[in-house]
Amino acid sequence: MSILVNKNSRVLVQGFTGAEGSSHATQMIDYGTNVVGGVTPNKGGTQHLNLPVFNTVKEAKIATDANVSIIFVPPILAADAILEATDSNMPLIICITEGIPVRDMVTVKAALKNSNSILIGPNCPGIITPDEAKVGIMPGFIFKKGKIGLISKSGTLTYEAADQIAKAGLGISTAIGIGGDPIIGTSTKQAIELFMNDPDTEAIVMIGEIGGSMEAEAARWIKANGNKKPVIGFIAGQTAPPGRRMGHAGAIVGGAEDTAEAKMEIMTQCGIHVVKSPAEIGKTVKKILG
Amino acid sequence: MNLHEYQAKEILKAFQVPVQDGIVAETINQATEAYKKITEETGSKFAVIKAQIHAGGRGKGKIENTEQRGVCVVKSLEEATQAATNLLSNKLITIQTGPKGKIVNKIFVAKDAYTTGPAATQEFYLSMLLDRAKGEFVIIYSTEGGVDIEKVAHETPDKIFKEWINPTVGLANFQLRDIAFNLGLKGEAAKSCQKFVANLYKAFINTDCSLLEINPLFKNSQDQILAVDCKMSIEDNALIRHPELEAIRDLSEEDPIEIEAGKYNLNFIKLDGNVGCMVNGAGLAMATMDIIKLSGGDPANFLDVGGGANAQTVEAGFRIILKEPNVKAILINIFGGIVRCDKVANGVIEAYKKIGNINIPIIARLQGNSAELAKELLDKSGLKVVSAIELEDAAKLVTQALL
Numbered sequence A: 001m002s003i004l005v006n007k008n009s010r011v012l013v014q015g016f017t018g019a020e021g022s023s024h025a026t027q028m029i030d031y032g033t034n035v036v037g038g039v040t041p042n043k044g045g046t047q048h049l050n051l052p053v054f055n056t057v058k059e060a061k062i063a064t065d066a067n068v069s070i071i072f073v074p075p076i077l078a079a080d081a082i083l084e085a086t087d088s089n090m091p092l093i094i095c096i097t098e099g100i101p102v103r104d105m106v107t108v109k110a111a112l113k114n115s116n117s118i119l120i121g122p123n124c125p126g127i128i129t130p131d132e133a134k135v136g137i138m139p140g141f142i143f144k145k146g147k148i149g150l151i152s153k154s155g156t157l158t159y160e161a162a163d164q165i166a167k168a169g170l171g172i173s174t175a176i177g178i179g180g181d182p183i184i185g186t187s188t189k190q191a192i193e194l195f196m197n198d199p200d201t202e203a204i205v206m207i208g209e210i211g212g213s214m215e216a217e218a219a220r221w222i223k224a225n226g227n228k229k230p231v232i233g234f235i236a237g238q239t240a241p242p243g244r245r246m247g248h249a250g251a252i253v254g255g256a257e258d259t260a261e262a263k264m265e266i267m268t269q270c271g272i273h274v275v276k277s278p279a280e281i282g283k284t285v286k287k288i289l290g
Numbered sequence B: 001m002n003l004h005e006y007q008a009k010e011i012l013k014a015f016q017v018p019v020q021d022g023i024v025a026e027t028i029n030q031a032t033e034a035y036k037k038i039t040e041e042t043g044s045k046f047a048v049i050k051a052q053i054h055a056g057g058r059g060k061g062k063i064e065n066t067e068q069r070g071v072c073v074v075k076s077l078e079e080a081t082q083a084a085t086n087l088l089s090n091k092l093i094t095i096q097t098g099p100k101g102k103i104v105n106k107i108f109v110a111k112d113a114y115t116t117g118p119a120a121t122q123e124f125y126l127s128m129l130l131d132r133a134k135g136e137f138v139i140i141y142s143t144e145g146g147v148d149i150e151k152v153a154h155e156t157p158d159k160i161f162k163e164w165i166n167p168t169v170g171l172a173n174f175q176l177r178d179i180a181f182n183l184g185l186k187g188e189a190a191k192s193c194q195k196f197v198a199n200l201y202k203a204f205i206n207t208d209c210s211l212l213e214i215n216p217l218f219k220n221s222q223d224q225i226l227a228v229d230c231k232m233s234i235e236d237n238a239l240i241r242h243p244e245l246e247a248i249r250d251l252s253e254e255d256p257i258e259i260e261a262g263k264y265n266l267n268f269i270k271l272d273g274n275v276g277c278m279v280n281g282a283g284l285a286m287a288t289m290d291i292i293k294l295s296g297g298d299p300a301n302f303l304d305v306g307g308g309a310n311a312q313t314v315e316a317g318f319r320i321i322l323k324e325p326n327v328k329a330i331l332i333n334i335f336g337g338i339v340r341c342d343k344v345a346n347g348v349i350e351a352y353k354k355i356g357n358i359n360i361p362i363i364a365r366l367q368g369n370s371a372e373l374a375k376e377l378l379d380k381s382g383l384k385v386v387s388a389i390e391l392e393d394a395a396k397l398v399t400q401a402l403l
Helices: A019-031 A057-064 A075-087 A102-113 A156-167 A188-196 A214-224 A260-269 A278-289 B005-014 B028-042 B077-087 B149-155 B173-182 B187-206 B236-241 B256-263 B282-294 B311-322 B341-355 B371-379 B391-402
Strands: A011-014 A035-039 A051-054 A068-071 A092-095 A118-120 A126-129 A133-136 A145-152 A172-177 A203-209 A231-236 B022-025 B047-052 B071-074 B091-093 B106-111 B122-131 B136-142 B160-165 B209-219 B225-227 B231-234 B267-270 B275-279 B301-304 B329-336 B362-368 B385-388
Touching: A011 A019, A011 A057, A011 A075, A019 A035, A019 A133, A035 A057, A051 A057, A057 A075, A068 A075, A068 A133, A075 A092, A075 A102, A075 B236, A102 B136, A102 B236, A145 A156, A145 A188, A156 A172, A156 A203, A156 A278, A156 B282, A156 B329, A156 B362, A172 A188, A188 A203, A188 A214, A203 A214, A203 A278, A203 B282, A214 A231, A214 A260, A231 A260, A231 A278, A231 B282, A278 B282, A278 B391, B005 B022, B005 B047, B005 B106, B005 B187, B005 B231, B022 B028, B022 B047, B028 B047, B028 B077, B028 B106, B047 B077, B071 B077, B077 B106, B122 B149, B122 B187, B136 B149, B136 B173, B136 B187, B149 B160, B160 B173, B173 B187, B187 B209, B187 B225, B231 B236, B256 B267, B256 B311, B275 B282, B275 B311, B275 B391, B282 B301, B282 B329, B282 B391, B301 B311, B311 B329, B311 B341, B329 B341, B329 B391, B341 B362, B341 B371, B341 B385, B362 B371, B362 B391, B371 B385, B385 B391
Parallel strands: A011 A035, A011 A068, A035 A051, A068 A092, A092 A118, A145 A172, A145 A203, A203 A231, B275 B301, B275 B329, B329 B362, B362 B385
Antiparallel strands: A126 A133, A126 A172, B022 B106, B047 B071, B047 B106, B122 B136, B122 B209, B136 B160, B209 B225, B209 B231, B267 B301
């Protein structure tokens, strides 16, 4: 009933003993996520939240058989944390950290090409498969179980959409926050592809924003692959002035092609149900699924 | 973070990148001294005076209500003094500043690079930036320099060349040769170009630039390549490892309200509309601006208060938004995930009472954790605050507030 994370996910927390890592690990455990341990260099051998702490990802993976790693490491050190997880062949890496310098992410992106790891983020809220696993910082109670796949570049806007979907009487198969940075591990298109191949996802909601070409790329892919499942889309930033970064490092209009208007136009042409108002996401999903 | 041309050139010099050198001046006196020093060094009467503002189009731009351009060639002490007098403390209007213009606080008195000699001079274009789609840095260059590169890309795309840089390999020698050949350079000029680009790339990487643009990239009459102009932006996320660059930030070029907001950890961008907004999260903040527009208003700002929507941040947000007299209403849109809405509501009430007389309607849409309780608190507060839980209702309240 999901993609990427489920009740079999064995989650390792990098930056486990820090304030963010501790707080969110606790909430993930409370949600029912199977957190198996954490990594904090130089604190290996100790216990934290009644779980083992390791010095390195390699050690932790051998000891715990973790298959997902979530990263709460400060921006300047976070790229190195991703590289460490990649080097340990961690199948899924979720990086929450916001503010990683672009130069560091260019290096990470190159390393990922030669690995089997999937990176989600950085600068994202994580992934949740309702009632199974929450590997992220989102408030779990908003996400009701169902058959809608949700992809978003932003945190609170994901919660908004999930809440509207729940109020429309529907639910979520999996929600992925792919991140708001200019370089991210998993693109909108890649996430859509996962949902298209998931037998338990019946429709997809994709929430994008100004900047970059990921939504257009995803839209063209959806059309080229025969619009197999209905896709409902929204692009935030219709009123954003060009040349200004709107909070997210990647949310900047640089040319004629990456405005909200241009993206919505391409999405419409590719058979996506584009919602103009962010207040109508839930309603539209309901209408389309009849 | 944007740098001035004179600051960028200092950085390039440290990386052995040849530039059209000069002296920065903040007063007319400093400018005349700089002119004397420069002309003494070069043995020529020619010098170039360049306004230092964070905007392009300076060469074609003019000082408000005059014919004084932002960049001009002078050939005597009198002309240099006149240009400095015309520029300093006056408003320069360029295609990028818009009609508001920018005050010129500094000018750069530069050597004349265009002297005649054995070889013909030529202008090219070269920039380094991120290609988002590929996740790699790219060098974009063209034989057409000193002009608007977007126009060149549109009208004659065959004159634009690109070299993508493999992050694990770095900028390779064959790419340096390609650049020189594609620009039509030979012999000494080609060698000079390769060295120039290699060092420029070092500067780009080591200072974490988000943009490094040399326009024009110039071949002088001695077949040497140098940067006549330079636009350099440092990536904000990387400033933490460059305290020396953070130290030369020119705050006078930035919006004072945005600087103040930064002190409260508020991510604020001023816009020209009539409805202010205060939101948690960047994506929801953009979506809230869109809602304002769809409700018949125009957003007065972007404001992301982040995870900490408490009395202090709300108060700071109110005060900053209220500075703008055009604002007719404020929409607060908080999605309470981990943060409880009733706490945010109490923060709003506390901030409102502390400020006292707010003469415009406040629309508070608090959704998520404890939303019902928050609405009750706001409705019973007796303040000029209307509340909503659903985004749709908040949109209707915005429309009503503007009637």
